[in-house]
Amino acid sequence: MSTHRAGRGAATLSRPGEPAYLVFSDVDETLIHCKSLLEFLDHYFAERHGPDGRGHATAVRARLASATAAGAGREEANALYYRAWRGELLGEVRQAGRRWYAARRSAGGLFVEATYAALRRHRDEGAELALVSGSFAAVLDPLAEECGAAHVLCTRPAVADGVLTGEVAGEPVIGEGKRRAVRALLARHPHIDPADCHAYGDHVSDLPMLLEVGHPTVVGDSPELLARLPNARRTAPM
Template identity: 35%
Template sequence: MPHAYAFFDVDGTLLNMKSMFSFHDYWYRRWLPSHSGAVGDEFEDVSAILRALTENGSPRELVNRRYYAFFAGRSVEAVAACAEAWARSVLADPGLFIPEVLDELSNLRARSVEPVFVSGSFLEILQPIAEHLGVRQVLATRLLQAGGKYTGRFEAPQTIGTGKAVAITAFLARGTAQAAECWAFGDDASDLPMLEAVGRPVAVIGDPELGAIAQARSWRRLYVGADPDQSLLLAGSSVLAEDAV
């Protein structure tokens, strides 16, 4: 049993992309056309709805719920196969990981601190990334299914905002590690509950609001060289805004 854990937000903190929306583009633009024929207007319609929610400043929890509602009726088997193909595609890009944060993960693991992913993105696409890095624990959205199809709903808690802190608290309650001895890394003000849930918060600087809070509280601040406006998501010409995970 490790003496402590390091909880990592994934999108924008460890990955220089938004995994949900990258998968969204891959599913419609690459997977469906080659496996089930024409996509029709569904891609543009779904994308427009999600884009409108993000541009109108809707809470991230709402945007994600709407995103997962569109999974209703999708084949679990097909999503799993697409997730594997998507993961191979993004893992081939040398710019996927934010190097400063990846170094933190590696250095902490060398000190017997076990890394844990904590994300509002869904397990099926995060698991291959975790396996690539040797991360064994993933606290993420778990989609509900019935009869081999997704229902469009997910298990509680929703791992965004306060839900990340709830998931971390429940995770730690199952073991012997103390929250005061654990780390957490996040890049956005929505990660505050997660950062506040541990004794060693680290603000990955990019969001001015989080930076100001971290400075006021004398938290460690990790400055990274990646420009969020040059993420893989934009490089892949995603139709969605970046800030919804």
């Protein structure tokens, strides 16, 4: 667990205009039920490029499955995923992200209700929310707007002249990348004690993030994550 000192009752000590504490939430299978990167991959390429696009998305999924079966970690799979976007216009991708989200939201069953309800409670207490994900802003921005998240800490595809290069700018926000993203945001709020903060995750790759706060919550039943955080709160992905 984090070595930060015990909580000080941040909600009563927050400064005017500053959040009472921070809440960090993973997205896929923690806040929403689906794997947003894969669903958006299918949506975008079919919508933008028709049958050829559907074929491209299917081939990318197959490469990802093969890499994972061969033992590739999430960071490696994440880099492989973003290579599939080489040559796409950033503006088109952003607009398609909003269309995907609107359609997916309208279909129902998107949110893990226990997590969504918890985030609403935190906001009511004066907390500030941050989504922390290996996904990218085209997918996450509309979700953040609906949830009232003030920060989107995510992987950033590299862009040149408005076109995605297929590379990632900086490191992916996975594993240790999540820890560093959380620490960077905490550093911008030096009056907030990390021991007063909360985090939600469903996979062992979320562990570095969960260890940075005083109140980690495991969403679901990951045996590895529960073994590493035996005293964490737990919610079911209903």
